[in-house]
Amino acid sequence: MKEGYILKFYREKEGLTQGQLAEGICSITHLSKIERGITEYSPEITRMLSERLNRDLQKEVENYHRLSQRLKDWHEAMIMQRMEDADQLKIEIERDPMKEFPDFLLRYQLLLSRYELFTNKLEQAYSRLTDIQRQDLSHSPYDSHLVKHLLGIYYFLTGQYHSGIESLGAIDPAQYDNEEYYYHLALAYHSIHANITSYYYAEKALRFFRRTLNMLRIIDTETLMLVELNSKELHDFEDTRQKYEILLKSCDICHNSIERKSKLYNNYAFECFRREKDQEAAKLYEKAMSLLEKQNPFYLIALDGYLQACNRGKLLSKERLLELAREGLYEAKKGKFTRKCIDFKMHICLLEEDFEQYYQLIEQEALPYLRQSGEMIMIDHYEKKLFHYYMSQERSEDAFQLAKSMIESQKSYYDHR
Template sequence: MEAERSRYQSLQITLAEWNDAIIMIRVREIHQLKSVIENEPLRFLTDFFVQYHLLLARYYLFLAAPQKAKEILNMLENKHDTLSPFERNLLLHVKGIYYYSTRKFDCCIQALNQIDDEYPNAEYYFHLATAYHSVHSNTFAYYYGQKALQFFQKTLNILRVIDSEILILIQLNAKEPFDMEQTKQQYDKLLRVCESVNSKERAHKIHNNLGFEYFRRKRFPESKESYERALGLTTEKTPPSSYLVTLSGYILACLKGNLLSKEELYQLANRGRKMAKDHQDPTGVFFEIYLLTLNDDEDELYTYIEKTALPHFKNMGNHLMNQHYERMLFLYYVKTGQTEKGFQLASEKMSNEISYYELE
């Protein structure tokens, strides 16, 4: 009995350590603890069954395998009424991460907002902040980003401190460009921290963000340089989506700044389109737009924007890109004398706008 009690308590501790390792992103420890837990048959006891499987789902999400996580979530769907408060909150947290990984940002926010104050893992504030950022709700993204930052500072989670600082800086530049020199100084500080902890993944993200900030200010040579540095930090382990976002930004900066020949840009855009297709990545739409732009066929380009790109952005909930390409399409209609189409597009846009003055 004493030996069984010891095994029981040991598994409790190991599951908690596995959860902490995932939060702290201690990669080697994450895999080691999984092996230890999977050698313990007690994990299938009623007391551990739900927690073990939820952490396993979280593990699969860490590995960017959302389908495996979804299978576990489906299996636990009917057990909701029997869960302890901790298990219920953990389920909502894992669901939120799953929804975010599959770009269902509204579902992510809805799930995470149901977590109550009894849940000890305030890491979920970071996931809530990133979801709000993804739907361009910058005030909430900043608010929850600050709460996440406080939690990661308190727990000495350096990697997640960097993530939170990056997220907060993005919010400062969200609506109107913040002072570029101050932005650059803050990113440079974070880059030095990335060097100290050898995090190429986060350094890649910082250079990518700098490339975008320079691009917004039409400082195309500096944008190109930042994107080049980001591309130089990609490895075989870099998620395809991260690489493709950076490649897309690099092509656009070079296209707008006339910094590469048409042949070079065409090759890069073709490579991006093929890679996006192979990985079923939504950035493929951008590479198609670049190729049509390089072909100098406005009719074909704007037909693609109207028929394919805009429906895609609406379906993905990408309001920023939808607004940008709607404006481009409207200006094209005006330029080509398609007044009826232009009026229809403007009418639909005005009808969907919210009046913040009258709060309608």
């Protein structure tokens, strides 16, 4: 009996006591039972009660069901990544006072957090999620797992990959039917270079996105799987090239896929770079950059790759490379992208042949950042560089301590039991 709950909601919103609302209409006891949905009541009584609240009860009941559907539609728009729909639904829902109804308040707050993550307001989303966890709100099993999902997304977006895996891994799929979280698990495992596990969860996500006809997320997931396919060893290049061309054409078919297309060009360029096809890589990196504003973090990722390809392939003068590296550093600082700040500072050191400063950056900035985020392949890459530098500088004690740390962090095949 939603009518009673709705009467109570608007009574409390108007600041009326049960006695004030019931006066001359029914007893307080009867109103209390109506509000709790534990008694039969005449339409005449509910009509008089709603008129005193200046509400059309039938319209409010209809609005209750409409808002319930609107919240589902809003969540789906964000899962499907239909940005315009998500924006419009947010505006409609925020205008509706019933969003604060007890049945909707928690879900509304959670979806607002999801929207903030969706629009890169990360700290705002995290603050809201921690407030939700502190509040004494009744959580359904679904909402409890939605909190874990949203925290997992936040941890991934802020580079806390192990925390993201822990939060997402605690989700029980029997109580949470939004299998999109498999994709976020795949991304988190990809970020710590657990490629087989990442591919496993990506396959599960892909089945969900295909079942729900979510074309944009199909592109995302197939892109991730293609990256994993080439992760440990180079997959057949013609097959890789063909898959990238198909995904790029898929982006042209879909709306709102410019950033996806840029990411695809970036990944495609990286596969060329790994195969020492520097000129082809540089052209693809240029295409990736041309689709984005300079403030976009993915523009900076593509610029980083472009600098590497052009430097190794001697495609640009050192002066031009330095100019681009400084431009990248400026944008990275402005956007507070720590990882890219480190990358561009390292580019500048190498181009200026300031090797002492380069290795100092590895020691004092790059490795601490990478260890915190758990990027094992890059940790291994820079630790080896640093070890050889220590040896060349006859810093044997530093080399020994680094080697000891490297050995202790590695598990042998026979340890995985």
